[in-house]
Amino acid sequence: MRTLLLPSVLILAASCGHPSRPAEPADPALVAEARQFVAELDRTVRQLTVDASLASWANETDLTPEHEAATARASEAQSVEITKLVKAARKFDPILGQLDPDTRRQLILLKFQAQPSPDDPAQARELAELAAKMDSEYGKGVCKTVDGKETCEDIEYWSKLLQKDRAPDHLLAAWKTWHDEIGHKERDLFVKYVALANAGARGIGFSNVASLWKSGYDMPEDQFVATVDRLWGQVKPLYDQLHCYTRRKLNEMYGDQVVPKAGLIPSHLLGNMWAQSWDYLYPELEPYKGVAPIDVTPVLEKHYDARQMVQIGEAFYTSLGMDPLPASFWQRSQLTKPRDKNVVCHASAWDVQYNNDLRIKMCINLNQEDLWTIHHELGHDYYFHYYYQLPVLYQSGANDGFHEAIGDAIQLSMTPAYLKAKGLLAEVVKNDKATINQQMQTALGKISFLPFGLLVDKWRWDVFSGKVAPAQYNQHWWDLKKQYQGVAPPVPRAATDFDPGAKYHVAANVPYMRYFLAAVLQFQFHKALCAKADYHGPLYDCSIYGNKNAGAAYMKMLALGASRPWQDALFELTGTREMDASAILEYFAPLQGWLQQQNKGQRCGW
Numbered sequence: 001m002r003t004l005l006l007p008s009v010l011i012l013a014a015s016c017g018h019p020s021r022p023a024e025p026a027d028p029a030l031v032a033e034a035r036q037f038v039a040e041l042d043r044t045v046r047q048l049t050v051d052a053s054l055a056s057w058a059n060e061t062d063l064t065p066e067h068e069a070a071t072a073r074a075s076e077a078q079s080v081e082i083t084k085l086v087k088a089a090r091k092f093d094p095i096l097g098q099l100d101p102d103t104r105r106q107l108i109l110l111k112f113q114a115q116p117s118p119d120d121p122a123q124a125r126e127l128a129e130l131a132a133k134m135d136s137e138y139g140k141g142v143c144k145t146v147d148g149k150e151t152c153e154d155i156e157y158w159s160k161l162l163q164k165d166r167a168p169d170h171l172l173a174a175w176k177t178w179h180d181e182i183g184h185k186e187r188d189l190f191v192k193y194v195a196l197a198n199a200g201a202r203g204i205g206f207s208n209v210a211s212l213w214k215s216g217y218d219m220p221e222d223q224f225v226a227t228v229d230r231l232w233g234q235v236k237p238l239y240d241q242l243h244c245y246t247r248r249k250l251n252e253m254y255g256d257q258v259v260p261k262a263g264l265i266p267s268h269l270l271g272n273m274w275a276q277s278w279d280y281l282y283p284e285l286e287p288y289k290g291v292a293p294i295d296v297t298p299v300l301e302k303h304y305d306a307r308q309m310v311q312i313g314e315a316f317y318t319s320l321g322m323d324p325l326p327a328s329f330w331q332r333s334q335l336t337k338p339r340d341k342n343v344v345c346h347a348s349a350w351d352v353q354y355n356n357d358l359r360i361k362m363c364i365n366l367n368q369e370d371l372w373t374i375h376h377e378l379g380h381d382y383y384f385h386y387y388y389q390l391p392v393l394y395q396s397g398a399n400d401g402f403h404e405a406i407g408d409a410i411q412l413s414m415t416p417a418y419l420k421a422k423g424l425l426a427e428v429v430k431n432d433k434a435t436i437n438q439q440m441q442t443a444l445g446k447i448s449f450l451p452f453g454l455l456v457d458k459w460r461w462d463v464f465s466g467k468v469a470p471a472q473y474n475q476h477w478w479d480l481k482k483q484y485q486g487v488a489p490p491v492p493r494a495a496t497d498f499d500p501g502a503k504y505h506v507a508a509n510v511p512y513m514r515y516f517l518a519a520v521l522q523f524q525f526h527k528a529l530c531a532k533a534d535y536h537g538p539l540y541d542c543s544i545y546g547n548k549n550a551g552a553a554y555m556k557m558l559a560l561g562a563s564r565p566w567q568d569a570l571f572e573l574t575g576t577r578e579m580d581a582s583a584i585l586e587y588f589a590p591l592q593g594w595l596q597q598q599n600k601g602q603r604c605g606w
């Protein structure tokens with residue numbers, strides 16, 4: 001699948017000859033050969049990727065052994081062939097600095113087009129089979145065979161229990177079943193996967209998969225690590241305040257036995273299987289009860305179906321001057337969960353054939369969370385739409401965080417005033433209390449997410465680099481959950497458990513740092529788009545709905561795809577070349593002040 005599977009994008013051409021020695025003129029025949037090679041790449045990589053993507057779509061929308069096997073075969077072919085091409089392209093390394101920018105950039109991007117395969121064909125096959133199986137097993141969920149018939153309860157089912165129920169024993173049972181069952185199914189597959197995936201990465205010159213992933217950001221990998229740590233340092237004080245307030249409220253609800261006044265929050269009580277976003281706790285955490293209703297779920301349940309919810313999303317993008325979705329989108333997308341087959345419900349967006357074959361795959365529920373997710377997914381589809389005519393190697397986000405941030409920035413424009421204009425909210429209340437309520441709701445989705453967004457790949461980096469061995473995988477996961485999120489497992493966990501495997505992106509091998517970057521970038525985009533719309537009020541009140549100037553600036557950035565380093569794309573839109581979290585802090589300034597007041601006298605932190 002396009003958005004999710006590709007680690008995407010790039011390192012800059014660092015290896016352009018020795019700086020103190022003037023480059024010798026490149027052999028013209030080799031330069032011509034490089035150009036020819038890149039032109040052919042476009043055809044070959046396109047075909048391989050389309051084949052893999054078609055097979056993966058067929059599998060994820062109908063999980064059968066046949067579809068899983070076909071997915072494994074197509075992704076094996078893609079990886080094996082692209083790995084060969086990466087190796088063949090090495091002969092151009094000495095002249096990279098002397099090639100025209102487009103030839104050079106496509107040669108650089110090639111390394112990030114697929115998970116590289118090990119040289120040994122048996123290992124290459126096993127790697128692809130493991131990946132397909134991990135994805136399918138996760139999608140099916142917790143299965144039981146009764147009278148020879150297998151029935152499965154997927155993550156949708158277990159998540160709903162965590163969202164709605166408040167009895168700690170029920171929450172614990174759901175949490176434990178999912179983590180035990182899925183973790184145990186995934187563990188051995190994942191351990192083998194790591195070894196084989198690393199062999200593939202080594203074959204193309206990286207020390208391991210972590211190094212490959214970290215190199216895809218137009219900067220040296222240690223600089224990338226420093227960048228994410230800097231961003232986390234900027235937002236951590238705000239997260240700490242939210243954690244402190246949430247812990248106190250949960251302590252009041254559940255008592256000291258369940259939630260301690262100081263220390264870690266048990267992770268099954270936060271309304272989400274991974275404690276990654278806490279939106280569903282809003283009713284319990286609402287700062288000013290009943291001041292302003294901001295939940296659109298009741299209206300969606302009463303008056304909308306899944307298709308109409310997607311049309312709300314489409315209408316936002318077209319209000320910016322973007323094109324309507326193609327007719328094929330409506331024919332080919334999976335909007336709701338089919339009754340008669342197992343599918344991967346985890347939401348995703350696709351351009352299956354790299355030719356504007358836009359689709360989304362969701363199991364839409366008629367609620368606010370899914371309306372927001374629809375806007376996220378359409379952000380991916382509109383990115384695809386505006387760059388699908390570029391060479392295939394440029395058909396990616398400027399970096400993968402950009403891809404995740406496009407729709408999320410649109411969510412920030414879904415203000416109460418916008419929702420009222422769409423008939424989704426009955427009234428808009430404008431006062432300080434309503435602002436705090438509104439900010440709390442947004443923070444429970446987007447601020448609670450930050451440490452989780454960071455830690456998933458902090459964990460995988462340590463796993464792929466061999467810093468932690470399989471026997472410590474689970475302990476290390478909880479060490480990081482503790483360090484960054486301040487949450488604890490609700491029951492003691494053993495080395496044989498594999499709780500990271502209970503998260504889709506680990507089972508499906510989708511890099512995760514993109515979501516942390518997006519959590520920061522979306523506020524930078526929002527601020528810049530609001531400026532393009534000539535808006536001058538507080539950021540949290542800005543909606544670019546209907547603004548063609550903002551839309552034109554957004555489309556311009558989308559159309560660049562990965563053709564330029566992300567710093568150039570960011571500069572085009574925002575006037576800065578750095579990812580930076582000050583726009584989040586500006587957006588949430590009222591809430592941060594309010595939380596500091598609320599938390600006075602508390603021992604915050606853990």
Ligand code: X8Z
Nearest residue numbers: 003004346347348373376515
């Ligand atoms: O996986 C997603 C999207 C698909 S790209 C629904 N997200 C992350 C997650 O669910 O863990 C969006 C937020 C973070």
Ligand code: ZN
Nearest residue numbers: 003376380404
């Ligand atoms: Zn996404």
